[in-house]
Amino acid sequence: MNGLLILAILWVLASAVVAMLPMRLQYAPGLALLLAAPVLIVLIGREFGALYAIVAGLAFLSMFRHPIRYLTRRALGLPVRRPEDPPETPQ
Numbered sequence: 001m002n003g004l005l006i007l008a009i010l011w012v013l014a015s016a017v018v019a020m021l022p023m024r025l026q027y028a029p030g031l032a033l034l035l036a037a038p039v040l041i042v043l044i045g046r047e048f049g050a051l052y053a054i055v056a057g058l059a060f061l062s063m064f065r066h067p068i069r070y071l072t073r074r075a076l077g078l079p080v081r082r083p084e085d086p087p088e089t090p091q
Contacts, residue, residue: 004040004047008056011040015063034064 011033018029037060045053061068073080 002047004043008040008044011036019063030067034067037064 014029015033018026018033021029041053041056041060044056070080
């Protein structure tokens with residue numbers, strides 16, 4: 001089996017393990033996985049083709065949709081709500 005595929009499988013398993021951690025313990029490993037994913041996706045695209053990179057990118061976006069949404073809203077200067085904050089109640 002290709003070393004890149006093994007690395008991708010390990011990334012997915014690590015993401016699943018991090019998702020099971022309490023929220024306060026997810027930040028450091030989650031950030032590392034978030035930063036490693038684009039590099040891994042580019043390498044997958046170079047090795048296997050664009051279709052596989054697109055599938056990997058969609059899987060990444062699906063797994064990290066909440067952190068990506070948070071970082072995007074924060075970068076745009078929009079109000080953000082952290083997971084520890086109580087939900088907003090309609091008035």
